[in-house]
Amino acid sequence: MKILLTGSGGQLGSELQATVPHDITLVAPPEAEFDITDATAIDAAIRQHKPDVIMNAAAYTAVDKAETDAEIAYLVNEKSVHQLASAAQQYSCRFIHISTDFVFDGLQNKAYAPDDACAPLGVYGASKHAGELAVQAILPPSQSLIVRTAWVYSTHGNNFVKTMLRLMREKDQLGVVADQIGTPTYARNLARVLWRLIHQQTSGTLHFTDEGVASWYDFAVAIQDEAVALGLLNKAIPIKPVATSDYPTPARRPNFSLLDKTTLRAAVGGAGQHWRHALKDMLENLKGLV
Numbered sequence: 001m002k003i004l005l006t007g008s009g010g011q012l013g014s015e016l017q018a019t020v021p022h023d024i025t026l027v028a029p030p031e032a033e034f035d036i037t038d039a040t041a042i043d044a045a046i047r048q049h050k051p052d053v054i055m056n057a058a059a060y061t062a063v064d065k066a067e068t069d070a071e072i073a074y075l076v077n078e079k080s081v082h083q084l085a086s087a088a089q090q091y092s093c094r095f096i097h098i099s100t101d102f103v104f105d106g107l108q109n110k111a112y113a114p115d116d117a118c119a120p121l122g123v124y125g126a127s128k129h130a131g132e133l134a135v136q137a138i139l140p141p142s143q144s145l146i147v148r149t150a151w152v153y154s155t156h157g158n159n160f161v162k163t164m165l166r167l168m169r170e171k172d173q174l175g176v177v178a179d180q181i182g183t184p185t186y187a188r189n190l191a192r193v194l195w196r197l198i199h200q201q202t203s204g205t206l207h208f209t210d211e212g213v214a215s216w217y218d219f220a221v222a223i224q225d226e227a228v229a230l231g232l233l234n235k236a237i238p239i240k241p242v243a244t245s246d247y248p249t250p251a252r253r254p255n256f257s258l259l260d261k262t263t264l265r266a267a268v269g270g271a272g273q274h275w276r277h278a279l280k281d282m283l284e285n286l287k288g289l290v
C-alpha cells in the first residue's frame, strides 16, 4: 500500500515516518515542496506517486494566533482539506484526516462521543470543524477516516512538554491551569494507531487519545516528576494550580475535552497506553536525543 503524507515536518508527520510499517510505502515530501494550499502541487504529487491513501497530518495549529489569523487558519484547515478530499475523490484514493477536541465546547461532563454535537469556541476549532465537514461533504463515509485527538506532544516540534521542561529550568516556580481537563497524547501512539486503522481500512469518525484523564496542572507535575527521575531536570520547582481566569489567552479553550474512545478501542481490539506511561516513554526518547 502506498501512502502520500502531508505535514511531514510536524509532530504527527514525524512520528508517522518513524513508525512506518514494513509493508507500507510512505511518500513524505518535505513541506517546502508540498504546500497543501497549492492545488497544483497536490495534483502533481498524486499523479507522480499514485498513492492508495492520502494522509493529511498538515494543519494550522497555532490556537491563539488563529484568533487574529483566521484567513490562514481557514485556508489550511478548511479550503486545503477540501482540495485534498476532492483530489482523493478524483483519483479514487482513501483519505485520512486528523482533527481535534477543540471542535467541542467542553460544556459536557462525560466524554465526547464522535457523533456528539460540535460547537467550537475559537477560530482554530471552527476551522478544523469546517475541514471535517468538507471531507464529509466530498467523500462517501467508506472512503474517508477522520480521527480526532487532543493534547498532542512528541520529541519533535513545540509542545506543552517541551515548554514545561524549558520553564522548569528557567523559573523558580510555576502556575499551571488546573481547571481544563483532557488527556495528553503521545504523537507516537497516535501514529501507531493510525497505521493499524489504515491496514484495517477503517472509515468514519473516531476518537483517539492516550488513556486516562488529567488537568494541565496534573500533566505538568507528572512531567517534572518523570524528568527529575530521568535526569532531564536537575531540580524540582514548586508548581501551583491556577484557574483559567488567572491565565487569559486570546483563544477560549474547552474546559473539558475527554474524548470517548469506545469505537476506536473496538476497532483495534482494546485500550492503549495510559498517558503517564506514554509520557515516560517520550521523555526517555527525548533523553536519547540530548
Ligand SMILES: NC(=O)c1ccc[n+]([C@@H]2O[C@H](COP(=O)([O-])OP(=O)(O)OC[C@H]3O[C@@H](n4cnc5c(N)ncnc54)[C@H](OP(=O)(O)O)[C@@H]3O)[C@@H](O)[C@H]2O)c1
Pocket (backbone or CB within 6 Å): 006, 007, 008, 009, 010, 011, 012, 013, 031, 034, 035, 036, 037, 056, 057, 058, 059, 060, 061, 076, 098, 099, 100, 101, 128, 148, 149, 150, 151, 152, 153, 157
Ligand atoms: N498539537 C495538538 O495538541 C493537537 C491536538 C488535537 C489535534 N491536533 C491535530 O493533529 C494533527 C497533527 O498535529 P501536530 O501536533 O502534528 O501539528 P504540528 O506539529 O503543528 O504539525 C502540523 C504541520 O503542518 C504543517 N503545515 C502548516 N501549513 C501547511 C501547508 N500549507 N502545507 C503543508 N504543511 C503545512 C506545519 O508546518 P509549519 O510548522 O511550518 O507551519 C507543521 O509541520 C493536526 O490536524 C492537528 O490539528 C493536534
